Amino acid sequence: MIRRRNITEITHFILLGFSDFPRIKALLFAVFLVIYVTTLTWNLSIIILIRMDSHLHTPMYFFLSNLFFLDISYVTSTAPKMLSDFFQEQHTITLVGCAVQYFFFAALGLTETCLMTAMAYDRYAAICNPLLYSSIMSPTLCVQMVLGSYMAGLSASLSQLCAILQLHFCGPNVIHHFFCDMPQLLVLSCTDTFFVRLLAAVLIIFYGIINVVVIIVSYGYIIISIMKITTAKGRSKAFNTCASHLTLVSLFYTSGMFVYLCSSSGGSSNFDRFASVFYTVMIPMLNPLIYSLRNKEIKDALKRLQKKGGYC
Incomplete structure (x- = not known):
């Protein structure tokens, strides 16, 4: 701590994490470790598959490979520190370290919102203007x-x-969370946070609301175009190309809005922490699964890779 103007200034924080659950500490560590390893494995595997299979060298899969790379980076910005804290007596992090962690967490999350908007435009171009796609x-x-x-x-x-x-x-x-997030830092600040809150509100409007509006408008045109398709098979094929992306967008924005708008002030409750786990850790694991289950092209690429492996 540094003395300045008769005020003790904090230079480090204590991340409470899940240390107030000592009875299930080992279980939580095992669960989070499995989720983290699974996230890295699934996302990296599909990125490699997209790179190896020439049939997947299309705009849609170019965006997907970047999305999965973002998911790997996004979960890595919080999970390793959270996992290491299970074995530390003092869950400390410096002020600079806390700010840097939030920088990468916010940067990757905001980048993902913009990328999902770009993917919505890609689906709009593919379905509404197939000849000019x-x-x-x-x-x-x-x-x-x-x-x-x-x-x-x-x-x-x-x-x-x-x-x-x-x-x-x-x-x-003391931060009652497992990573440094804006609401917790604002609650602990002893200076005026009006400007920071105003900046956060502007960014939410610009990156949240505008991106959501663009996605909704894109899917409005997509639905109109799908309804004009005469055959049921054609409508089903067109819908399947958008279902995975629409599911991803719904999960991402719904969970994010719940954590930041519906949770308690500062996100200090136990429920808020476990809700944040879904937003920061679970969704990056689910994204490749969502795209793989309903995606025939990825399944076909896996079959081609298996045949190639068997031939070799």
Whole structure:
């Protein structure tokens, strides 16, 4: 702690995590470790499959491979620290370390929102303009959309990082969570947080509401186009190409809204922590499963890979 102007300024925090559940500590560690390893394995496996199979070198799977890479990075921004804290007596993290952890967590989450919007546009182009799809979704445009998503997420998170580093902490330094998140930091700050809250509100409107509106409008046109298809088989095929993405978007935004809008102030309750587990850890594990179960092209790619392996 540093003395400045007769105020004790906090330079480190204590992440409570799940240390107040000593009876199920070993069980929680095992469950979270299995989820983390499974997330890495599934996402990385599909990324490799997409890279190896030339039939999957399309805009849709280019976006998917980036989504799965984001999921790996997203869960890695919180899970390793959470797992290591199960074996630490003092679950400490420095103020800078806390801010950096939130920077990567927010950057990856915001990037994913932009990428899901780009994927919605890709599905719109594929179903509403199938004859012009190849010319609309050119490789150059796909790369630009992905890079734009990364730049948007990083720039927004960087602005929040700068705002957090301007805050001072002089009171309690216990964070009742398993990672550093904005609501917990704002509750512990002993300085005015109006600007940080205003910035967060602006980013929620820009990255949350606008992206959701774009996705809803895209799927509105998609539904109209699907209804115009005369054959039931054609409608089913068109719907299946969007069902996985729509499920992913629904899970991501619903869980995020619940955690940040419906949870208790500061997210300090036990229920809030376990709800955050679904948002930060479970969804990255479920995403490749959601796309694999209903995706015939991925199943066919797996069969081709198995045949190639058997031949070799």
